[in-house]
Amino acid sequence: MNTAGHPEATAHRGLELTPFRGLRYDPDRVGSLAAVTSPPYDVVVRPDGLLHLESADPYNIVRLILPQAATPQARNAQAAATLRRWRSEGVLTADPEPGLYVYEQRAPDGLLQRGLIGALRVTDPSDGVVLPHEDVMPHIVADRADLMRATSANLEPLLLTYRGADDTTALVEEAAERPPLLATTTEDGFHHRLWAVTAPADLARVRAGLARHQALIADGHHRWATYRRLRAEHPSPGPWDHGLVLLVDTARYPLRVRAIHRLLHTVPVSDAVAALAGHARVRRLDTPLPEALDALAAAAGAGNAYLLAGDGAFHLVDRLDPGLLARTVRRDRPEAWRTLDATVLHAALLAHVWQVPEDSAAHVSYIHDTAATVDKAVRDGGTAVLMHPVREEVVRDLARQGVTMPRKSTSFGPKPASGLVLRALDL
Structure with missing residues (x-):
């Protein structure tokens, strides 16, 4: 400046x-x-x-x-x-x-x-x-x-x-x-x-x-x-x-520390799930929201994981293709940054798999309330991408290194x- x-x-x-x-x-x-x-x-x-x-x-x-x-x-x-x-x-x-x-x-x-x-x-x-x-x-x-x-x-x-x-x-x-x-x-x-x-x-x-x-x-x-x-x-x-x-x-x-969720306005859940074929494992969960979030938390403990919603069910996304991540995620950042859920979501899924322009409010909204994100996806016919929160110590360590996380990564x-x-x- x-x-x-x-x-x-x-x-x-x-x-x-x-x-x-x-x-x-x-x-x-x-x-x-x-x-x-x-x-x-x-x-x-x-x-x-x-x-x-x-x-x-x-x-x-x-x-x-x-x-x-x-x-x-x-x-x-x-x-x-x-x-x-x-x-x-x-x-x-x-x-x-x-x-x-x-x-x-x-x-x-x-x-x-x-x-x-x-x-x-x-x-x-x-x-x-x-x-x-x-x-x-x-x-x-x-x-x-x-x-x-x-x-x-x-x-x-x-x-x-x-x-x-x-x-x-x-x-x-x-x-x-x-x-x-x-x-x-x-x-x-x-x-x-x-x-x-x-x-x-x-x-x-x-x-x-x-x-x-x-x-x-x-x-x-x-x-x-x-x-x-x-x-x-x-x-x-x-x-x-x-x-x-x-x-x-x-x-x-x-x-x-809570997550900030994404709402994809122009991508129906069926299209989002279909596009993930060959790039990640997707499992349908016919459970209430609290149980689906528990499943997301368990999956996030082993790697990047997301919960898609908007069609009356939840779809747990995990086990992303390492080749996809190698091709799409920047390598000039610390490992803690490269493995963030928000980093992978924006670099691999939004930009490559779903081809959604993240800078456009017409395509992506960022919503703090979990239930509100799901409800709006159902009403609008879009896809809610529910995130698992990042630990505060990860946030602080990256900040001290001068490394910024992708926008709307956390909600304190x-x-x-x-x-x-x-x-x-x-x-």
């Missing part, structure tokens, strides 16, 4: 989390805080999930992160106008002083996650401060950049993990003993709480605690790439030097709810 205008870029090492005046919903102006939240923009399953969120409350954050209009320019202009209107009407109000925000999520099964939301200094890849682990799709980065330019805001935090900044983690837990700024329970059963950290001594503790740490991008590669693009476009110092993030210490609060969670705190750059 061109860092002209950013002479200080090489002067900072480690994570630098900066306080900001959070922009938050006034609970007296909305139906409920839960009703105005949304999953991150790329987790919303459209159009069903989008329509559900839009109808939950007229001020739902999805109207900003996924505005609906006839053209991209109109969508972004609409989001900017909506944000200005909500601020002028007092629906969204700025906190009186800058701070960091302790954010807690508690899952229905008891899983607890806590972290710090702040404005992180955007660094170059060569600095080794923020480690990506997945490739990005340029058209999505361009789309997110256009939205951020139009709104002049970071509308939702991306999720970063670090390990073992003990004093910072202690501060997070101390804050969680106080009454929160807000508390709400979203319809998925997750409990959310938020606290502000504004005392200069506490902010200094965080600054010192994170100074020698690096972070792994757990969720939000496209938003991080967007931050980097926008930082390069604007003079420094300035508000574009930072981007909104949630930092979680996974030594204290381990994340869950729980993901932060969008709509609890925003960052307006004019603040």
Whole structure:
């Protein structure tokens, strides 16, 4: 990246989390805080999930992160106008002083996650401060950049993990003993709480605690790439030097790693199965989804494996032809990368066997929810390709080697709810 205008870029090492005046919903102006939240923009399953969120409350954050209009320019202009209107009407109000925000999520099964939301200094890849682990799709980065330019805001935090900044983690837990700024329970059963950290001594503790740490991008590669693009476009110092993030210490609060599934819009299951003849073993499973996923997990322990769905049954794909893999998978990457399910799927199956252009949204969608992927394949007549998750240690090891995985290889969670705190750059 061109860092002209950013002479200080090489002067900072480690994570630098900066306080900001959070922009938050006034609970007296909305139906409920839960009703105005949304999953991150790329987790919303459209159009069903989008329509559900839009109808939950007229001020739902999805109207900003996924505005609906006839053209991209109109969508972004609409989001900017909506944000200005909500601020002028007092629906969204700025906190009186800058701070960091302790954010807690508690899952229905008891899983607890806590972290710090702040404005992180955007660094170059060569600095080794923020480690990506997945490739990005340029058209999505361009789309997110256009939205951020139009709104002049970071509308939702991306999720970063670090390990073992003990004093910072202690501060997070101390804050969680106080009454929160807000508390709400979203319809998925997750409990959310938020606290502000504004005392200069506490902010200094965080600054010192994170100074020698690096972070792994757990969720939000496209938003991080967007931050980097926008930082390069604007003079420094300035508000574009930072981007909104949630930092979680996974030594204290381990994340869950789930797979992101593929939906092939133009390939019926019968065609997908037929094309695999001679390239892989395919077994039909007339079982419910949970049992089919158990079979996928067992097969994934011995090699690359996938579960195809969309015709009322499941088809377990494994034992791929070694000759096919030798011909299609790049050899200039580590073995751990070459044997990833996502690597093999994209290089061998999508590109060679099914001949599906992975960069086209008309041909491939990426969906986090397993049941939703299957249901949409059944409705649309396409093929759901269900994946088995990658272990976190594999992700981290590849990231430290500077090797990125294929796009949408992993889904770390729980993901932060969008709509609890925003960052307006004019603040």
